[in-house]
Amino acid sequence: SAIPLLRHHHHQAMDARRRSPKKRKFERVPDQDSPPGSGSAGVDLINALPDAVLCTIVSLLPTKDGARTQAIARRWRPLWRSAPLNLVADSTLSRQQRKRVVYVTKILAEHPGPALRLNLPYIRRRDYGKIDGWLRSQALTDLQELHLGYDSQDSPPPSLLSPSALRFAPTLRVATFTDCHFPDLSAQSLNFSHLQQLGLYGVTFSALSAHYLNFPRLKQLTMSVVTILEDALHNMLSGCLSLESLLLEDNVGFARLRISSLTLRSIGFSAPYTQGPSLFHELVIEDAPCLERLLPLSPDYGPTIVRVIRAPKLQVLGVLSKGISKLHIGTTVFQEMTAISLTTTMRTVKVLVIESFGPNLDAVIGFLKCFPCLERLYVLSQPWMEMKNVQKYDPLDPIECLESYLKRVVWKNYIGDMLDVEFAKFFVLNAKVLEEMKFVSSNSCDRQWKSNQHMCLQVDSRASPDARLEFISCMDVLGDDKRTHDLSMADPFE
Structure with missing residues (x-):
């Protein structure tokens, strides 16, 4: 696996810095003609990879680990900013909510984009003023995966889903929304043209908001503890032209559901x-x-x-x-x-x-x-x-x-x-x-x-x-x- 090797490189770099305050010259990768296991000591298999492959690896790491790869060596410094952003603001980023807010703001300011994933699982009411700015960040260009979870303990729930989140409709592949009220769309159709997986938990839909949603490529839909009227639900499902699996748990607002698909x-x-x-x-x-x-x-x-x-x-x-x-x-x-x-x-x-x-x-x-x-x-x-x-x-x-x-x-x-x-x-x-x-x-x-x-x-x-x-x-x-x-x-x- 590449991830343990990355961590090994990171620890080696940190140890070297502690041993000598002088800057070390970037060492050339040894001869790459020697196959792995041939007995050539010190062959650097990770650095032998192309930048495009390294960027893919970095984008799959946890957010903190991905950012830390900048300390491995001179070659690695620009890779994190070149890799698609994977920003998950949960306890792995920091155990303190206030620090997570600071880190998210800093990361979105420093990373130029594009973005692979944004996961904000515990949005507190005191941070609502920052959400709109985060979602409008240039770093989130071409976002593919979005998970927004509003804190259910805030009163009175549900909170209004930031309308800025809807700007990602053309590029999203995966999305999850938790404990929020879906905004009205003012009779304007919203087409999630590439979305394949959608999870809705504790979400409230008005008749207008559900009526104008289209999911032509959606394959997997989960609706749990969702409030939605019968006509609105039928309209939403009718826009799911590729749906393969549907999970409905403990939803309210409708008494009868007819399925034709x-x-x-x-x-x-x-x-x-x-x-x-x-x-x-x-x-x-x-x-x-x-x-x-x-x-x-x-x-x-x-x-x-x-x-x-x-x-x-x-x-x-x-x-x-x-x-x-x-x-x-x-x-x-x-x-x-x-x-x-x-x-x-x-x-x-x-x-x-x-x-x-x-x-x-x-x-x-x-x-x-x-x-x-x-x-x-x-x-x-x-x-x-x-x-x-x-x-x-x-x-x-x-x-x-x-x-x-x-x-x-x-x-x-x-x-x-x-x-x-x-x-x-x-x-x-x-x-x-x-x-x-x-x-x-x-x-x-x-x-x-x-x-x-x-x-x-x-x-x-x-x-x-x-x-x-x-x-x-x-x-x-x-x-x-x-x-x-x-x-x-x-x-x-x-």
Whole structure:
């Protein structure tokens, strides 16, 4: 890595200065024809790099380290000013807020630009007068990445986002705005022509500000604790012509959201914990020909109604729970996890995550029939004393996924009591191509306990001779943003 070598050069230079007060003549780089590892002592691989490469390295360093490279040697002095500015004003720049303000002002005055990144994560009200001047600095020419975070502890929030921040709309690739009010645009369209990732946290939009925003190349959008009206949200999303992943968490101002997108591949969503008439309670997937993931993040809090009208490529679905009082898959309807009608099947779904109270085998079987090509099933078990699982597998009425597709079952919160055993045994004895069944338990999972579980589950009589049963005691958490936005994973719950 180049970064440790840079730090080594910096420390060598500082040591040399302490040893001798005299200025040292710049030493020529040794003969570069000697390959690395040839035994030539003192070969300076870093200084052998072209200036353009060194500038790239400097622009990727933390702000303080990047500025300090000027002390390495005479050749390095102009590089920091030539490298695209990477200015991150967090605790790595200084632990004191007032010093960070001084440093930001000084850096923007000394650096000629252009800029790679500007990150101001904790803007205090007392510093608002400086923000506009900072954002208008010549050093921020062609800014590609902007993160502005206003301090939520200032009263009264939210603070108005400095209009100067909008001047970067033509060049930004990545942007994040936190705890602020988006300014009105006075009926003037604002085109973020190159923006690909946008994060909005605690942001308030008026109808005017959202209506005139366009994000033609935006691929990833996160909206968390955002206040926005229903029409304004629909207008904003309609301007996202290339959107691939959308994460909606705990937003307010709209009760119903309709999704029609030719490009969306993943949607993660949740409603806020509080209740009210303008809170998110219904999601309708009207037409999403590329949608692969539909991820209710906190279904116990809503939305209570989810309708999937057209999503011909849907592969991953869940977490589903009783919190979704009505789930429509085409013309098939589930009411509080129970199949009311099974008139539509969706053969594209490969991964299903459900929260099962009891656990409730009857409810799960309804989903297995709705998704006949299911390959992976995740069960989040919740104890329910009244539940009785007496359903038996009928060979004359086979379940297609148990016969030909289901390869992996993961059970979280497995206790190992009689209710759990009867539920799990259904899959052990009937899933004919099962490869792995994993039980995640809060128990110690010692050898004796595992041996008893194998006996109760009748492992010797398993339908798939190659099926492996694994009992583990752990807690694994995958963040909601990663599940929604990381499209490289075929199974985001793995």
